[in-house]
Amino acid sequence: MNLRNWDEKEWLARFRQEDSRNAAFRELIQLFQGQLYAQVRRMSISHQDCDDILQETFIKAWTKLEYFREESRISTWLYRIALNETINLLNKNKKKLSWDANEFAAPLDSGFTTVEGDELVEKLKQAIELLPPKQKAIFCYRYFDEMPYAEIAQIMGVTEGALKASYHHAAQKIETILTKN
Amino acid sequence: MEPNKHTAPEVEKFPTLESLRGTLHLPAPSPAYQTQFENQVMQSIALRANSTKSNKRLAPIIISFTWFSVAAACFLLTFHFNPEEGRAIFTDNEYTLMVEELTQASEIEIQEWFSEAQPTIQDEEIINELSEYDVYAE
Numbered sequence: 001m002n003l004r005n006w007d008e009k010e011w012l013a014r015f016r017q018e019d020s021r022n023a024a025f026r027e028l029i030q031l032f033q034g035q036l037y038a039q040v041r042r043m044s045i046s047h048q049d050c051d052d053i054l055q056e057t058f059i060k061a062w063t064k065l066e067y068f069r070e071e072s073r074i075s076t077w078l079y080r081i082a083l084n085e086t087i088n089l090l091n092k093n094k095k096k097l098s099w100d101a102n103e104f105a106a107p108l109d110s111g112f113t114t115v116e117g118d119e120l121v122e123k124l125k126q127a128i129e130l131l132p133p134k135q136k137a138i139f140c141y142r143y144f145d146e147m148p149y150a151e152i153a154q155i156m157g158v159t160e161g162a163l164k165a166s167y168h169h170a171a172q173k174i175e176t177i178l179t180k181n
Numbered sequence: 182m183e184p185n186k187h188t189a190p191e192v193e194k195f196p197t198l199e200s201l202r203g204t205l206h207l208p209a210p211s212p213a214y215q216t217q218f219e220n221q222v223m224q225s226i227a228l229r230a231n232s233t234k235s236n237k238r239l240a241p242i243i244i245s246f247t248w249f250s251v252a253a254a255c256f257l258l259t260f261h262f263n264p265e266e267g268r269a270i271f272t273d274n275e276y277t278l279m280v281e282e283l284t285q286a287s288e289i290e291i292q293e294w295f296s297e298a299q300p301t302i303q304d305e306e307i308i309n310e311l312s313e314y315d316v317y318a319e
Contacts, residue, residue: 025226033215034210038209055225059222124205144205172195175195
């Protein structure tokens, strides 16, 4: 099962039935865990915090799916929960959090593989870390995932115009840091 | 959402940033971690569901007890305690009944009641103590 042939309505129907609820939810985790992990992790979140955020995201999804009004896609709704959890954590632990370069230089305990980056890539990581939480989210959605503005707007609940301006400012800040000696 | 389906032309204005596109890779979760994570989430959901069930069982008891306490406090405050005088008072009904009993009782019975009502040493101590606070000053 992958996202391309995933039928959201059929899935919701299975989730709403008591006997198939657990299996359906496991399927949802399998489908979205990787994407959500990448999105949360890119926002300067350590592996452990990312793991906690995703657990909380899926638990909230389980409890709130009963009341899901189908006004947006489930993926958008999941991203919104994860984003809110991430921003809460970033605001709570502004000083504590850092995108630890060592985590990228050596494999993590959980079995993740990493790619070594050169000096410029390191600068890029540091520059992203300097962005305020919401701007960081917008930048990551757009730069890494190439997500359409319309979808980001749905996730974040802001206008496309505001998003474009925010993305431009973020990119400008990062470019300035990257081109500095 | 399908990754890499949409391009981000805005970045073209930032050559250094564009040149770095695709260089910053995040490690993908391993299948073992994915399974472990999935099990953890399902376990947490089951635990929270159980805790919610037990909370739901306890809720009526807690609510009943709270209402009972509030009702008892209201009753005591309204009918049996005058905060200005700081001591118990009789309601009108109780007072009427007492007067009726006294008027119907024989003199001997009344004397017996009064002798029983003589303050003990302990009562006197309490009265003395209270008088220091002007409660019995009148």
